[in-house]
Amino acid sequence: MSEAPSPRAPAIETRDLTRRFGGLVAVDDLTLRIERGEVFGLLGPNGSGKTTTIRMLCGLLEPSEGWATIDGINVAGAPEQVKTRIGYMSQRFGLYEDLTVSENLTFYAGIYGLSGARRATRLDAVVDFLGLEGRLGQLVGQLSGGWKQRVALACALLHQPPVLFLDEPTAGVDPAARRNFWSAIHDLARRGTTVLVTTHYMDEAERCGRIAMMSGGRLIALGTPAEVAAQVGGGGKTLEDAFIILQERNE
Amino acid sequence: MIMPHFWPMFWKEFIQMRRDRLSLAIMTALPVAQLLLFGYAIQTDVRHLPTVVFDESRTPESRDLIAAFENTGNFRLIGSVNGMPGLDQAIARGDAQAGIVVPYDYPRRLARGETATVQVIVDAADPLSSQSAIGAAAGVAQVRNLEILGRAARRAGVPIEARVRPRYNPGLRSPNYIVPGLVGVILTLTMVLITAMAIVRERERGTLEQLIVTPITKTELMLGKIAPYIGVGIVQMTAVLFVGRFVFDVPLTGNVLLLYLVALLFVVASLGYGLVISTLVRTQQQAIQLAFMFVLPNILLSGFMFPRQAMPTVFQWVGLALPLTYFLKVLRGILLKGVGIDALWREIAVLAGFAALLIVVAVRRFHKTLD
Numbered sequence: 355m356s357e358a359p360s361p362r363a364p365a366i367e368t369r370d371l372t373r374r375f376g377g378l379v380a381v382d383d384l385t386l387r388i389e390r391g392e393v394f395g396l397l398g399p400n401g402s403g404k405t406t407t408i409r410m411l412c413g414l415l416e417p418s419e420g421w422a423t424i425d426g427i428n429v430a431g432a433p434e435q436v437k438t439r440i441g442y443m444s445q446r447f448g449l450y451e452d453l454t455v456s457e458n459l460t461f462y463a464g465i466y467g468l469s470g471a472r473r474a475t476r477l478d479a480v481v482d483f484l485g486l487e488g489r490l491g492q493l494v495g496q497l498s499g500g501w502k503q504r505v506a507l508a509c510a511l512l513h514q515p516p517v518l519f520l521d522e523p524t525a526g527v528d529p530a531a532r533r534n535f536w537s538a539i540h541d542l543a544r545r546g547t548t549v550l551v552t553t554h555y556m557d558e559a560e561r562c563g564r565i566a567m568m569s570g571g572r573l574i575a576l577g578t579p580a581e582v583a584a585q586v587g588g589g590g591k592t593l594e595d596a597f598i599i600l601q602e603r604n605e
Numbered sequence: 606m607i608m609p610h611f612w613p614m615f616w617k618e619f620i621q622m623r624r625d626r627l628s629l630a631i632m633t634a635l636p637v638a639q640l641l642l643f644g645y646a647i648q649t650d651v652r653h654l655p656t657v658v659f660d661e662s663r664t665p666e667s668r669d670l671i672a673a674f675e676n677t678g679n680f681r682l683i684g685s686v687n688g689m690p691g692l693d694q695a696i697a698r699g700d701a702q703a704g705i706v707v708p709y710d711y712p713r714r715l716a717r718g719e720t721a722t723v724q725v726i727v728d729a730a731d732p733l734s735s736q737s738a739i740g741a742a743a744g745v746a747q748v749r750n751l752e753i754l755g756r757a758a759r760r761a762g763v764p765i766e767a768r769v770r771p772r773y774n775p776g777l778r779s780p781n782y783i784v785p786g787l788v789g790v791i792l793t794l795t796m797v798l799i800t801a802m803a804i805v806r807e808r809e810r811g812t813l814e815q816l817i818v819t820p821i822t823k824t825e826l827m828l829g830k831i832a833p834y835i836g837v838g839i840v841q842m843t844a845v846l847f848v849g850r851f852v853f854d855v856p857l858t859g860n861v862l863l864l865y866l867v868a869l870l871f872v873v874a875s876l877g878y879g880l881v882i883s884t885l886v887r888t889q890q891q892a893i894q895l896a897f898m899f900v901l902p903n904i905l906l907s908g909f910m911f912p913r914q915a916m917p918t919v920f921q922w923v924g925l926a927l928p929l930t931y932f933l934k935v936l937r938g939i940l941l942k943g944v945g946i947d948a949l950w951r952e953i954a955v956l957a958g959f960a961a962l963l964i965v966v967a968v969r970r971f972h973k974t975l976d
Contacts, residue, residue: 409975412818413818413973413974414814414817414818414974414975415974415975415976416974416976433973434820434822437818437819437820438820440818442815442818443815444811444814444815446811446814447811448811448812448814448815448816449812449815450617450621450812451810452620452621452624452625453617453620453621457617457620460613461613461616461617462819463613464610464612464613464614464616465610465613465614465816465819465820465821466819466820467609467610467820469609506815509815
C-alpha cells in the first residue's frame with residue numbers, strides 16, 4: 355500500500371474495510387481483491403452497503419476502519435491521485451440537466467484536464483463509442499433514462515480511467531438500452547478497463563466475471579456466478595435462488 | 606498552467622447562470638425594485654405636512670404669521686377650524702398631522718412688547734415627519750424675533766449669525782445619501798443570495814457527487830463558481846450609478862475607476878460570505894433563510910439608513926464585521942466628497958482582508974467528500 359501506482363498491484367483491493375454511520379454499520383469488514391480487466395458485480399438488496407462501498411473506493415466517504423487501494427494507491431492517503439484513475443457513475447444521475455450533452459462533455463473534459471488535440475480526440479472517441487452524435491445539442495434534462503446513462507458513461511470515460519465504478523447504472527432503463535449498455539461495458543473490459551458494477555438485476559449479474567454478494571454490510575458470497583450459485587449447495591439452482599437463500603440464511 | 610480546472614468551471618457556471626430564470630430574476634428585478642423603493646418611496650426629508658389652522662384673532666398680524674408658516678414649505682394648509690375640538694379631531698383622524706393655533710390676544714401682546722405665543726400641535730406618532738415640522742416652527746418664530754428685536758435695538762443686523770455650509774450635499778437631498786448606499790445594499794443582497802445557494806444547489810441536485818470524484822481542486826471549484834458573478838456585480842453597480850446620476854441627479858464627484866476597483870474587492874467579499882453560508886447549510890431553503898438573516902443587519906447596522914454614531918456600542922461592533930460598512934464609506938467618500946485613496950486606504954485594506962479571509966474560510970470549510 356503506497357501513494358504511487360504499482361504495475362503489479364490489483365486494480366482494486368480492500369482490507370477490513372468498514373464504515374459506520376453513528377450506530378449503523380453500513381459496510382462491515384469487507385476484504386476484496388479485484389484484478390485488472392475484470393467485470394466485477396456487487397450484488398445485494400437496498401441498504402446492503404454496495405453504494406457505501408463504492409463511495410469509499412472513490413474517496414467520497416472515508417472508511418471508519420480498514421483501507422482500500424486503486425492500482426496500489428491508498429484511497430484515503432492520496433484521494434486526488436486516485437481521482438485521475440477512476441471513472442464514476444453515481445446511482446443518482448449526476449450530470450447538469452440544464453446543459454446540453456455537448457456542454458456536459460466539454461465541461462468534464464476540461465475538469466479532467468484534457469485540452470487541445472487530445473480533448474478533441476477523446477470527445478470524438480466517446481461520442482462515437484456511445485453513439486451520441488445525434489444528441490449533442492440536446493439539453494440533458496430532456497433525454498430519456500437510457501440516453502442519460504450513456505451520456506453519464508461518456509463523461510466518466512473521457513479521461514480513459516483504468517478503473518470504472520458504476521453504481522446501479524441501469525436502474526430505470528428499458529431492456530434494449532440495458533443490453534446496449536452492457537455490451538459497452540464488455541467492450542471496455544476487453545480493452546483492459548476494470549469495471550466494478552452494482553446491480554439489482556440477476557441477468558446483469560450473470561454477465562459479470564465474478565460477483566460478490568452483500569447483505570447487511572457483510573460479504574456473504576464471492577466467486578463466478580456459477581460458483582456463487584453452487585455455494586448454496588445442489589445443482590439446478592439459479593443465481594436468483596442463491597441470492598434469496600443466502601439472504602434468508604444470513605438474516 | 607495555474608488552476609487548469611478554473612476555466613471549465615467558470616464557463617459552466619456562466620452558461621447555467623444564463624439559463625437559470627430564478628437567478629436572472631433576482632439579478633435584474635431586485636436592483637430595479639430597490640431603486641424604486643429607496644429612490645422614490647423612502648424620502649427622509651418630510652415636506653408639505655397637512656395642517657389645520659385655528660385662528661382665534663383673525664387679524665392681519667395672525668394671517669401674516671400663518672403665511673410665514675406656509676412659506677417654509679413644511680406645512681400645507683388644508684383648512685381652518687373654529688375651536689380646539691375641531692383641531693384635535695382633525696389630527697386624531699389623521700386628516701392633518703399638524704395644527705397651528707393663534708390665540709385671540711396675539712396682536713395685542715405683540716403690540717405691547719409682551720411675549721405673544723402661537724401653538725403648534727404636531728402628530729409625533731411618526732417622529733421623522735414631526736421632527737421637520739418642529740424645526741420649521743422654531744425657525745419661523747426665530748426669524749420673526751430677530752426682525753422685531755433688531756428694530757427695537759436699532760441695529761442693522763443681528764449680533765451673531767451661524768453660517769452653516771452643508772458640504773458634499775448642499776441641498777441636503779436624501780437621494781444623494783441613499784443612492785450611493787443602495788449600490789452597496791443591492792450588491793450585498795444579490796451576491797450573498799446567489800452564492801449562498803451555489804454549492805448547496807449542486808448537492809441537492811446530485812451533481813456535486815459527480816463533480817467531486819474529479820481532480821478539480823477545492824479552490825478551483827469555489828473560484829470558478831463565483832467568478833461569473835463578479836461580472837454581474839459590476840453590471841449591477843453600473844446600472845444603479847447610471848440611474849442615480851440621470852434620474853436622481855446624484856453627483857459622481859470622485860475617481861470612478863477607483864470606485865470600481867474597490868467594488869471588485871467588495872463583490873468578492875460578499876461572494877465569500879455567500880460561499881461560507883453555502884458550506885454551512887444542507888438545503889437551498891436554509892441557504893436563503895441564512896442569507897436573509899445576514900442581509901438584514903447589513904441594511905440596519907452598516908450606516909445605510911441609520912447613522913452608526915447613534916447606535917449602542919455593541920451594535921457598532923457588529924457593524925464592523927460587515928463589509929458593507931466599509932464599502933459605504935468608500936461609496937459616499939468617492940461619489941459625494943470626491944476623496945481618493947489617501948482618505949480611504951483603511952477601508953480599502955479592510956475590504957481586501959475580508960475578501961481574502963472569506964474565500965479562504967469557504968475553501969477550508971468545503972470538503973470533497975459526502976460526509
